Amino acid sequence: MNIDDFKSLFDQHYEGIKSFLYYKIGDIEIAEDIVQEVFLKLWDKRASIELKTVKSFLFTIANNMAINHLKHRSIVFNFARNEHHNEKVDSPHYELEMKEFKENLERLLAEMPENYRVVFLMNRIDKLTYNEIAERLELSVKAIEKRMSNALSFLREKLKHPI
Incomplete structure (x- = not known):
């Protein structure tokens, strides 16, 4: 995967992954941060990724990162939920x-x-x-x-x- 392929994939999938993360997490700023991390992981693994399976790879990474974030945030969520x-x-x-x-x-x-x-x-x-x-x-x-x-x-x- 070269830089042009990466840019194309970013443009094609950024909004969909961001929305997916937003619905899982409920915070647009965190979703935007995580989607950036997802594409960093894609770039790091670009040599071993096939273009035909990249969409599922991206959503799998996004899902795993969302789960990790939600586990970490459980205590913060309980506090924020009660915040006045x-x-x-x-x-x-x-x-x-x-x-x-x-x-x-x-x-x-x-x-x-x-x-x-x-x-x-x-x-x-x-x-x-x-x-x-x-x-x-x-x-x-x-x-x-x-x-x-x-x-x-x-x-x-x-x-x-x-x-």
Whole structure:
């Protein structure tokens, strides 16, 4: 792999890997840092990489790095989840309700199985269609539909009302 191949791969896969990491981690800045590390690893291993398998190699590295980051961040996440933001709101009751809602949602998303959470966030936050999600995750549309159904069922059960 030469420098032109590397630049082409970077341009082709950077956004997809960054989004993948964002959905796994939930922090765009960390996702951007990790995607840079992913491409550094690709560059380091460029002599042994085949171009036809590079996409799966990149996503495997990204997934492993995300898992490592999440393991390391578990204590920090619990602290950040309970952190109070000093935003001024007209009603203290409204501020308390919003804080409780946000904490509850973050807790539920953290409890949700990863494969459901990734599909849910890709659809609801990034507004990707099931076809787009299936293509990015290299799964069938039916698998994405099932994961979304399971994610919504999980939230319905935990919230005890329809979404």
